[in-house]
Amino acid sequence: MDVIAAQALVKEFKTPWGAAARTVRAVAALDLAVPKGRIFGLLGPNGSGKTTTILMILGLLRPTAGRVSVLGVPAGHPEARRFTGYLPEETRLYEFLTGEETLDFVGRLFGMKRADRKRRTAELLERTGMWDARKRTLATYSKGMARRIGLAQALLSKPQLVVLDEPTSGLDPVGNREVRDLLRDVAAGGTTILLTSHILGDVAEVCDRIAILHAGRKVLEGDVKTLLARTDRLAWETDVLGDDERAGLVAYLREHSISFEGPSAPRTTLERLFFETLESDAGHGGGVST
Amino acid sequence: MLGTAAAFRLRWLEARRRGGLWLVLGTALLVFWVAWRGGDSVGGRFGFAGDIAGLFTFALAIFFGAFPLAVDRERRRAYLASASPASPLGWTFGNVLGAAATAALAGFFLHGAAAAGAAAGGGIETFEMTRIGSAARTLWLPDAPRRIRIEVPADAHSLRARPVVYARVAEEGSSGRASVFVGQDEVEIVHERPWTTSITPPFVELGSADPAFAVGVPLASIRALGAPRSFLANALRAAVAPAIVAAGVAALAVAAAAHLTAGVAALTVIVLVLLGALKPFVLDSLAEERGAIAAAPGAAAAADRAPAAARAFVKGALFVVPDLTRANLRARVIAGEWLRGRAWRHPAVMTGICLILGTLLGAWGVHRRRTT
Numbered sequence: 001m002d003v004i005a006a007q008a009l010v011k012e013f014k015t016p017w018g019a020a021a022r023t024v025r026a027v028a029a030l031d032l033a034v035p036k037g038r039i040f041g042l043l044g045p046n047g048s049g050k051t052t053t054i055l056m057i058l059g060l061l062r063p064t065a066g067r068v069s070v071l072g073v074p075a076g077h078p079e080a081r082r083f084t085g086y087l088p089e090e091t092r093l094y095e096f097l098t099g100e101e102t103l104d105f106v107g108r109l110f111g112m113k114r115a116d117r118k119r120r121t122a123e124l125l126e127r128t129g130m131w132d133a134r135k136r137t138l139a140t141y142s143k144g145m146a147r148r149i150g151l152a153q154a155l156l157s158k159p160q161l162v163v164l165d166e167p168t169s170g171l172d173p174v175g176n177r178e179v180r181d182l183l184r185d186v187a188a189g190g191t192t193i194l195l196t197s198h199i200l201g202d203v204a205e206v207c208d209r210i211a212i213l214h215a216g217r218k219v220l221e222g223d224v225k226t227l228l229a230r231t232d233r234l235a236w237e238t239d240v241l242g243d244d245e246r247a248g249l250v251a252y253l254r255e256h257s258i259s260f261e262g263p264s265a266p267r268t269t270l271e272r273l274f275f276e277t278l279e280s281d282a283g284h285g286g287g288v289s290t
Numbered sequence: 291m292l293g294t295a296a297a298f299r300l301r302w303l304e305a306r307r308r309g310g311l312w313l314v315l316g317t318a319l320l321v322f323w324v325a326w327r328g329g330d331s332v333g334g335r336f337g338f339a340g341d342i343a344g345l346f347t348f349a350l351a352i353f354f355g356a357f358p359l360a361v362d363r364e365r366r367r368a369y370l371a372s373a374s375p376a377s378p379l380g381w382t383f384g385n386v387l388g389a390a391a392t393a394a395l396a397g398f399f400l401h402g403a404a405a406a407g408a409a410a411g412g413g414i415e416t417f418e419m420t421r422i423g424s425a426a427r428t429l430w431l432p433d434a435p436r437r438i439r440i441e442v443p444a445d446a447h448s449l450r451a452r453p454v455v456y457a458r459v460a461e462e463g464s465s466g467r468a469s470v471f472v473g474q475d476e477v478e479i480v481h482e483r484p485w486t487t488s489i490t491p492p493f494v495e496l497g498s499a500d501p502a503f504a505v506g507v508p509l510a511s512i513r514a515l516g517a518p519r520s521f522l523a524n525a526l527r528a529a530v531a532p533a534i535v536a537a538g539v540a541a542l543a544v545a546a547a548a549h550l551t552a553g554v555a556a557l558t559v560i561v562l563v564l565l566g567a568l569k570p571f572v573l574d575s576l577a578e579e580r581g582a583i584a585a586a587p588g589a590a591a592a593a594d595r596a597p598a599a600a601r602a603f604v605k606g607a608l609f610v611v612p613d614l615t616r617a618n619l620r621a622r623v624i625a626g627e628w629l630r631g632r633a634w635r636h637p638a639v640m641t642g643i644c645l646i647l648g649t650l651l652g653a654w655g656v657h658r659r660r661t662t
Binding site: 058059060078079081082084086088090092093094096097101105106108109110111137153 | 292293295296299300303304307308365366367369370371372373374375376377660
């Protein structure tokens, strides 16, 4: 059974007044099936219907047409809400609560018992790196810290489905990597994750499957590995070659009419450089120079 | 109901962390100071400070009730409850309870501060309005050397304590000699002080010896200056009823906020309070209407009471009454006369109705906004 099943989902918004009244179709005949235990990425430019789709899945927006079910029950059903965690695009929380109180509050909303709330709160505060800041009010948090607490609240009730709108927005590279690791762990435990992100590198790294929306329509869907694989090209990476070896290899490729680019030295990723620099700095206890 | 405990605790913490309780404390100190340093004139001390307390109680009840839900929506954090399995009814009920608790606390402290300040200043003016003739209870006239037993019904609690008997002087210009009647029974006056001969004007016509007036007027009044020994009782008596009423107002504010923006919600509740409780009742202008209501005894005259109350309502609507507490008190006393014998006129019952109504209307608004 698919955790999320949407059929012919349509959402139209109407501007109500006078001659300027018009209908905007935010989502058009969207079919979506998200199987259990997968990390599913919903991609698309701004205004493509991602957040509208998410709100319909959560039962916070009523579809104009079509159906959407979550965990086998209609979206918005209390049973669906009970097993769904949600983090919106912007972390909007009660800034007068501490991080710990925020999680406790959400636990109460989900009807969790006191002992469970305490245990899960401690667990997630540790997991999101917020343990030391747990007694501070959210008003004193940075954007990234608030995002981590937002993520923790979405995971608090051990939901079967987690819906995350831009989960890594506002996080530094360290937090970004921690969140990606956390999502992988959560998915490994059988939880299904639906996420949107504009950071395509994150999506490529963490998602099993993606759908691309454009103007409210789904224009592409598939497994990430399949979609990103290029079967018409082959890449090699070798130790550094001497001039003679390099010339011989090029001559061979030309002789056999094999098209190629390069050779060139491969580049590391900026993320890898960032972490290597931090690790090096931690090892030497000094600053970084270029 | 899922969500009630979460909402209640949230609102309580919100009131504490956002300075709501400091606001109450600060206002209570102001009220205390006014009552303490206020003049000794008739209507001074507790009267003026009590009016300030009443004004701020209503303002804070509306503030605590109207803003949280609306601000949640405007700051787009309502999703926390909306996307959770908490029921709209449970969530709203928790909000109503939280707002009612903080408003009741504000009402209690502000009115208690008024009474305490007046006591610290040398005496408390206490007033109570009531109908005559039901179960008796004993009131203290605290600066009297002994107790005076006055027939005042036990259901006479109102917005704040007002021990009331009917009093009139025996003869016009009779140099301070006065008689106090409860119904048709004369009560012995121990102290013959000026204030005993000039008791609250609407209830007394100096020099009138018409016993029918005494019998017919359903309300009786006496003012007592309280001595320190009755301070706590007076403070409690002054504070409990406003606290209850404030809870009801806060509940209505929550309901309004569930449907409207914070500002419109506050305005709506203020208008409701003014229309529902204040408009008909302008202090001295009501003597005629009160007389008309009272002069129509028995079931046969019930039809006459409604027009009289309606006239009072219209007349009151022409005035803006700054004295919220007193006006509200009189509102309910007159409504009580009109609705004599109907238990739901009691402030606690009315507040209970407000809590239920606030929850149901609010839950409807929360549900309506949850899925658009």
